[in-house]
Amino acid sequence: MQRTLILLKPDSVQRRLMGRIISRFEDKGLSFVGMKLMQVTPELAKQHYAEHVEKAWYPTLESFITGGPIVAAVLEGLEAxxxxxxxxxxxxxxKAAPGTIRGDFSSSRQMNLVHGSDGPEAAEREIALYFTPEELVDHTPTIATWMRAADE
Structure with missing residues (x-):
């Protein structure tokens, strides 16, 4: 099992796409183990996007991610x-292919609806930025036996 962070960015929230996007992850068999609606502060944005802070386009990114509420969530699953x-x-x-979340709902280079961690180290770091250990719930959904083989 692996965990990853997703952020439904302000454009997802403002366009009322949250439920449709969340449903896709559930339909795929991923489990939500943490979720909250929140406002990203400039300080949190600088921590999350630390590798981009010095880039010329960072102020636009910070303005976007702090411009409205987001949904932060932790998903768990095989190769999540x-x-x-x-x-x-x-x-x-x-450029996103039809059938993908961005391919189906985004028509922008920058407003791309959802952030997803890009690797195990990033996932661990990002989850810790948005959630305390007490905010994450370990559980096995009853449907799990019908979603993957017992030895997976």
Whole structure:
């Protein structure tokens, strides 16, 4: 089992796509083990996007991610990081394949609806930025036996 962070960005919230996007992850068999609606502060944005803070376009990114509420969530499942990133599609909604979340709902290079951790180290770091250990719930959904083989 692997955990990853997703952020339904302000454009997802404002466009009222939250439920449709969450349903896709549930339909895939991923489990939500933490979720909250919150406002990203400039300080949190700088921590999350630390590698981009010095880039010329960072102020636009910070303004976007702090511009409205987001939904932060932790998903758990087999190869969850890769599965989520494949479901999201290319970073630019203009290049994302139909059938992916960005391919179906985004028509922008920058407003791409959802963030997903890009690797195990990033997932661990990002989850800790948005959630305390007490906010994450360990559980096995009863449907799990019908979603994957017992030895997976």
């Amino acid at each position: 990081i890769t599965v989520v990133r494949d479901m999201l599609g290319a970073t630019s909604g203009l």
